[in-house]
Amino acid sequence: MFRKVLIANRGEIALRILRACRELGIATVAVHSTADAAAMHVRLADESVCIGPPSATDSYLNAIAILAAAEISGADAIHPGYGFLAENADFAQMVVEHGFTFIGPDPEHIRIMGDKIRAKQMAVELGLPVVPGTDGPVSGDDEAIAALARDIGFPLLIKAVAGGGGRGMTIVHGEEQLRESLRLARYEARMGFGDDRVYLERFLDHPRHIEVQVLADRHGNVVHLGERDCSLQRRHQKLVEEAPSPVLDMAAREAIGERVATAMRKFGYTNVGTVEFLWQDGEFFFIEMNTRLQVEHPVTEAITGVDLVREQIRAAAGEKLGFTQKDVRFEGHAIECRINAEDPRTMVPSPGKVQAFHAPGGPGVRMDSALYAGYTVPPFYDSLIGKLIVHDVDRAAAIRRLDRAIAECVIDGIPTGLPLLRALFAEDDIRASRFDTGWLGRFLERWQG
Known part of the structure; x- marks a missing residue:
């Protein structure tokens, strides 16, 4: 069993992890931004390390700062909670490569399931039922994409390959909306996720x-x-x-x-x-x-x-x-x-x-x-x-x-x-x-x- 776990998160989930560690007899390290210095998990943890200013980018999403905190505190495992870096395959890989245990799945599983296209392809391989749609990101001219859309049927969803948490989805009710909706969806995907690839999927109207x-x-x-x-x-x-x-x-x-x-x-x-x-x-x-x-x-x-x-x-x-x-x-x-x-x-x-x-x-x-x-x-x-x-x-x-x-x-x-x-x-x-x-x-x- 681990001797000390660093909790790479904040709020109620950080406190939830801290309680589980305490009941297992594991020491805890809380990391926090300057805005969370008085947070409950920081007050209750065995140790705490400030990892940056309030911005999440400079603190809870700062993988280098979190790994440094694990190193200086002598933690042997890192629990990411949810949100922030919890489903970041690169972070999970960095944790492992730096000699810590990542409390979660293997980085490759995170990577596969974090890509919506690969995840759907893997689901098919694993025998899970999937929503009818394109096998991968859509490409080609407008008519080719329109033909794919007609095969799937309207209404349909345009989904960002790199989307998640309900973000990166656009409903298209008819073919007349398709071209403009694709343009906007790709722009929003590029701005929100740094990846403008999208795919099409049947829209279920009362699921x-x-x-x-x-x-x-x-x-x-x-x-x-x-x-x-x-x-x-x-x-x-x-x-x-x-x-x-x-x-x-x-x-x-x-x-x-x-x-x-x-x-x-x-x-x-x-x-x-x-x-x-x-x-x-x-x-x-x-x-x-x-x-x-x-x-x-x-x-x-x-x-x-x-x-x-x-x-x-x-x-x-x-x-x-x-x-x-x-x-x-x-x-x-x-x-x-x-x-x-x-x-x-x-x-x-x-x-x-x-x-x-x-x-x-x-x-x-x-x-x-x-x-x-x-x-x-x-x-x-x-x-x-x-x-x-x-x-x-x-x-x-x-x-x-x-x-x-x-x-x-x-x-x-x-x-x-x-x-x-x-x-x-x-x-x-x-x-x-x-x-x-x-x-x-x-x-x-x-x-x-």
Whole structure:
């Protein structure tokens, strides 16, 4: 097992990793920007190292500074959390080459799945169902591309090869829009990702977003831990996640889970990963794989009792999984709500000082947050400041528990998304699970006025 782990992240996920390390008896090193000097994970870590000014580019994305911090602190492993450098294959390779252990998958797996074209090709090779579309980046004259588009059918998506996190996608409803949409999509891809390659894919008009969690060690053992339903999202950014999905029965759940586990075994994958699908009319379509811990991992932990961060660390240290697929049991229903520092009516970020903070509690309630009264939320990073997770015997009971927990949650001093969450779970469609990936966007148009 590792002696000391450097946590290359910030906020609630840094605190989550720190807690797992502490329970495993591992010392921790927190890295931080000057803006995060008073952050909770910095205050609680065994050691801390400042790696740069507030800009993420100069701190949390500065691979050289992070490696230097690992060297001077004597860390033997680096946990990237999620976001920042977590899915950067070059960083993972640098970690390994400098003699540290990267707590995550092998760099080559990150590299393959980080390229949307290669990921889709690999999914086909591994036997996963994919959305109909082009086999690679589109090229050629306008008529040749239009012919490809007609074969796929409208509406379709233009997707950036290097895109991710819901960015780099454009919907095209008809052939008359195709040429201009391609031009704009390539420009946005070049500006946003430094790569103007795009490909075409069928647009599903009422899908659910369903993802399968996998866990693998370095001894060939792979298990799936069920699925999560992440369909409540705005502009492809998730807001609410739940497990299990209300639209799948046990037979469908076991079938897709085993199919994913078999694919990952064939791939030689290690550590945690999430294979994401769109699901529509009973069919699954692979969209991408996230080669890291997910923001929404707590709902899987709640229904399985598996500590995913602890298992990540154990797997990276070379230990075997302590259980097999037949040992995995799914109990009850869990829901996670992301709480953002933003005005829910305008979605404008709202950094500032937290005057008062009270986390809800009681049976089946978990709050993952690095907030405390007097903490100042900086304006330089993602607006996620907390995750409220509830677990109960079934979905209806979980929603009632969530209603109670939201009412107990107090964050004073800055606007947050709590009013939006209260409004969401008052909706009949949400309580009855009558929604798709476009539902939240339509709701916000009405709710925001």
